[in-house]
Amino acid sequence: MIYPRTLIQTSRSFATTARVHRHRVLAYCEPGSPSAVIRAITHRSLPAPAPGTLNLRILLAPVNPSDINVIQGVYPSKPTASAFPGISSELFVAGNEGVAEICALGSGTDGKGLSVGDWVIIAKSQSGTWSSARNVHLRDVIKLPRKQGVTVVHAATMTVNPPTAYNMLNDFVDLKPGDWVVQNAANSAVGQAVIQIAKAKQLKTVNLIRDRLGNEAERTKRELKDLGADLVCTYSTLTDKTKLSELKGFLGNKPIRLALNCVGGEVTTHMLKLLGPNAHLVSYGAMSKQPLSIPTSYFIFKGLTARGFWQSQWYENRSRDERIALLEKLTDIVASGYLKEPKHEIITISAEDTDDVATQKAQQLLSEVETGSPGRKVLLHIEDPVV
Amino acid sequence: MIYPRTLIQTSRSFATTARVHRHRVLAYCEPGSPSAVIRAITHRSLPAPAPGTLNLRILLAPVNPSDINVIQGVYPSKPTASAFPGISSELFVAGNEGVAEICALGSGTDGKGLSVGDWVIIAKSQSGTWSSARNVHLRDVIKLPRKQGVTVVHAATMTVNPPTAYNMLNDFVDLKPGDWVVQNAANSAVGQAVIQIAKAKQLKTVNLIRDRLGNEAERTKRELKDLGADLVCTYSTLTDKTKLSELKGFLGNKPIRLALNCVGGEVTTHMLKLLGPNAHLVSYGAMSKQPLSIPTSYFIFKGLTARGFWQSQWYENRSRDERIALLEKLTDIVASGYLKEPKHEIITISAEDTDDVATQKAQQLLSEVETGSPGRKVLLHIEDPVV
Numbered sequence: 188m189i190y191p192r193t194l195i196q197t198s199r200s201f202a203t204t205a206r207v208h209r210h211r212v213l214a215y216c217e218p219g220s221p222s223a224v225i226r227a228i229t230h231r232s233l234p235a236p237a238p239g240t241l242n243l244r245i246l247l248a249p250v251n252p253s254d255i256n257v258i259q260g261v262y263p264s265k266p267t268a269s270a271f272p273g274i275s276s277e278l279f280v281a282g283n284e285g286v287a288e289i290c291a292l293g294s295g296t297d298g299k300g301l302s303v304g305d306w307v308i309i310a311k312s313q314s315g316t317w318s319s320a321r322n323v324h325l326r327d328v329i330k331l332p333r334k335q336g337v338t339v340v341h342a343a344t345m346t347v348n349p350p351t352a353y354n355m356l357n358d359f360v361d362l363k364p365g366d367w368v369v370q371n372a373a374n375s376a377v378g379q380a381v382i383q384i385a386k387a388k389q390l391k392t393v394n395l396i397r398d399r400l401g402n403e404a405e406r407t408k409r410e411l412k413d414l415g416a417d418l419v420c421t422y423s424t425l426t427d428k429t430k431l432s433e434l435k436g437f438l439g440n441k442p443i444r445l446a447l448n449c450v451g452g453e454v455t456t457h458m459l460k461l462l463g464p465n466a467h468l469v470s471y472g473a474m475s476k477q478p479l480s481i482p483t484s485y486f487i488f489k490g491l492t493a494r495g496f497w498q499s500q501w502y503e504n505r506s507r508d509e510r511i512a513l514l515e516k517l518t519d520i521v522a523s524g525y526l527k528e529p530k531h532e533i534i535t536i537s538a539e540d541t542d543d544v545a546t547q548k549a550q551q552l553l554s555e556v557e558t559g560s561p562g563r564k565v566l567l568h569i570e571d572p573v574v
Numbered sequence: 575m576i577y578p579r580t581l582i583q584t585s586r587s588f589a590t591t592a593r594v595h596r597h598r599v600l601a602y603c604e605p606g607s608p609s610a611v612i613r614a615i616t617h618r619s620l621p622a623p624a625p626g627t628l629n630l631r632i633l634l635a636p637v638n639p640s641d642i643n644v645i646q647g648v649y650p651s652k653p654t655a656s657a658f659p660g661i662s663s664e665l666f667v668a669g670n671e672g673v674a675e676i677c678a679l680g681s682g683t684d685g686k687g688l689s690v691g692d693w694v695i696i697a698k699s700q701s702g703t704w705s706s707a708r709n710v711h712l713r714d715v716i717k718l719p720r721k722q723g724v725t726v727v728h729a730a731t732m733t734v735n736p737p738t739a740y741n742m743l744n745d746f747v748d749l750k751p752g753d754w755v756v757q758n759a760a761n762s763a764v765g766q767a768v769i770q771i772a773k774a775k776q777l778k779t780v781n782l783i784r785d786r787l788g789n790e791a792e793r794t795k796r797e798l799k800d801l802g803a804d805l806v807c808t809y810s811t812l813t814d815k816t817k818l819s820e821l822k823g824f825l826g827n828k829p830i831r832l833a834l835n836c837v838g839g840e841v842t843t844h845m846l847k848l849l850g851p852n853a854h855l856v857s858y859g860a861m862s863k864q865p866l867s868i869p870t871s872y873f874i875f876k877g878l879t880a881r882g883f884w885q886s887q888w889y890e891n892r893s894r895d896e897r898i899a900l901l902e903k904l905t906d907i908v909a910s911g912y913l914k915e916p917k918h919e920i921i922t923i924s925a926e927d928t929d930d931v932a933t934q935k936a937q938q939l940l941s942e943v944e945t946g947s948p949g950r951k952v953l954l955h956i957e958d959p960v961v
Contacts, residue, residue: 263871263875448870451870456865470870470873470874471874472870472874473869473870473871473874478843478867478868478869478870479866479867479868479869479870479873480865480866480867481865481866481868481880482860482865482866483835483838483857483859483860483865483866483882484860485882486857486866486880486881486882487857487858487859487860487882487883487884488650488882488884488887489882490882490887491880491881491882492879492880492881493868493873493879493880493881494873494878494879494880495870495872495873495874495875495876495877495878496874497874497875500875500877
């Protein structure tokens with residue numbers, strides 16, 4: 188189901204006058220299977236914001252694979268427990284990423300360039316964005332630059348995937364226009380962002396996708412080319428001598444110096460065949476659940492450097508000004524038309540849903556996300572309950 | 575057989591007056607098994623050196639594992655063929671490392687600080703040091719700094735193993751006195767150099783050795799501790815929970831940031847358990863012939879960087895002045911008593927040996943080196959033939 192754009196627009200248009208009465212969160216007490224442990228819980232309305240804090244209405248919050256891992260308790264980032272009045276145990280509100288609008292400013296937060304009605308990005312990791320409203324510290328939000336073409340979907344998905352793609356293309360190898368980059372899992376959310384941001388930087392991309400896509404492979408190739416992909420091949424190209432040689436011929440004598448990996452295992456080992464000397468292999472995921480297996484000779488004789496990238500760590504290590512600058516750059520790329528909204532579906536937990544119905548909706552959704560790649564980004568729109 | 579030190583001394587003492595009549599090389603026409611393809615060949619004496627070149631008497635040249643791989647044709651460094659008068663096919667003279675003394679200076683080489691009788695290091699890769707005499711370009715030698723305690727064995731083994739150890743301890747992580755370094759293959763030639771150079775730099779070392787050393791393990795531990803090792807453990811320590819926890823306890827809360835790897839495979843994967851965040855894994859060999867297998871999470875969440883080190887590449891990338899500075903530092907470490915001669919055996923191809931006898935000696939020696947780790951560095955002392 189694609190959420191009608193008009194609804195979000197409407198929501199925005201009366202946001203400045205809306206009052207938060209009660210609010211709802213998707214939360215859990217103990218780590219476990221998301222489809223089992225997550226519950227919708229309605230609370231009384233947020234009190235007026237304490238000094239230095241803001242009350243926010245969350246507009247949209249994505250369900251990312253890492254959110255699943257956080258709820259499972261297997262992700263290195265741990266959520267902070269929240270205490271809710273009338274609930275004896277501590278609760279973890281799920282959700283890491285999202286866009287919100289400001290409903291109320293606590294004392295000491297004025298004069299910082301923020302007004303009621305502004306859109307902000309939730310900048311603090313594991314803030315519990317799967318909710319209708321949150322109270323947050325001023326330092327934990329960043330105002331979204333208003334630019335033509337930057338939609339609420341862009342805004343809701345702007346702190347994880349596009350910055351991962353942008354930083355991986357910037358932080359490791361000094362690439363010049365015309366240089367090639369190779370990546371696997373090219374059809375993933377980050378993969379698609381890599382294609383588009385690379386295009387904006389006049390870089391060329393070799394994009395590897397799964398063979399088992401079967402008949403869908405042609406459609407996926409077309410879609411990725413529409414996003415700006417220069418070459419799209421399936422993994423088996425790398426193990427077929429003739430095809431590999433053709434591919435190398437196509438790349439010409441420009442050795443590839445950056446490979447991006449979200450798969451691991453053999454697929455990644457074979458990808459190294461495309462690299463020139465002194466290349467970087469940057470890993471940001473391990474979809475195959477297989478370790479990286481790399482012949483030592485790549486390191487010793489071809490000068491390979493293998494590293495990882497984790498956007499959460501990037502945020503930890505960088506200043507607020509660097510975050511703001513990154514958001515400026517990304518919204519510029521959106522505004523210039525290179526970075527499109529990810530394919531997505533918006534799931535609404537509506538104002539009229541009881542907590543039981545809302546819990547059921549959330550658990551069913553998480554079950555789908557847990558068991559398979561949905562092929563689109565799922566975004567939650569949680570309304571304040573009126574029941 | 576340990577070559578009596580007095581013989582080398584004697585050789586040196588009349589070197590300045592010695593004339594090169596005929597000379598002998600260990601060479602091969604085609605790559606192959608060293609014990610099959612290597613031949614001793616006697617040639618007429620070297621003519622007076624051409625302008626810009628020097629005639630050298632090779633004093634000692636080690637047999638390194640990489641020499642074996644070069645002769646097999648499986649090493650990335652390729653030798654340059656030499657043409658010898660009276661021999662129709664081109665010949666590759668084996669040997670990469672060694673120390674020589676200057677016998678004659680070609681025109682244009684005086685005033686460069688070199689004199690007949692000086693000891694020089696052969697600085698050009700694959701120069702064919704397994705010979706009694708060579709003619710080389712001035713630029714392909716570096717004068718050995720004369721310092722108390724620097725023996726002919728030190729000098730002969732100064733361009734591969736100690737610089738590998740020194741540079742791996744310097745080029746990757748900014749280590750401070752008291753910091754720990756972990757390495758596998760600790761009993762290898764490089765491993766022993768790492769222990770001693772780390773000690774000279776006030777670094778501490780965890781040294782991993784093979785379990786299958788059996789009864790020899792205790793002796794090896796003692797020997798490595800005598801060289802300056804802080805801790806010596808067998809690989810199985812890393813897969814035994816109790817022992818691993820003890821080891822971690824011993825290291826205290828000082829996370830290890832540098833791991834040196836000459837083995838690959840599982841042994842190296844387990845070694846990563848000892849590393850703290852943002853560590854470097856530097857590989858310089860692959861004794862197990864197994865690829866590196868590293869869970870992607872080390873790269874993404876622990877900030878691991880995996881790289882390689884190849885001393886030949888270091889020489890390629892650096893200036894002559896940097897090489898000279900490196901040799902100064904290494905001979906300083908020798909002179910200060912930290913870096914001992916490697917355990918070694920000197921094999922003499924004597925002046926009286928016919929080429930047939932010399933070939934037999936060389937082939938037998940190489941067969942031993944090829945089939946097993948001799949536990950000591952083998953050095954060749956090839957005399958000018960008088961037969």
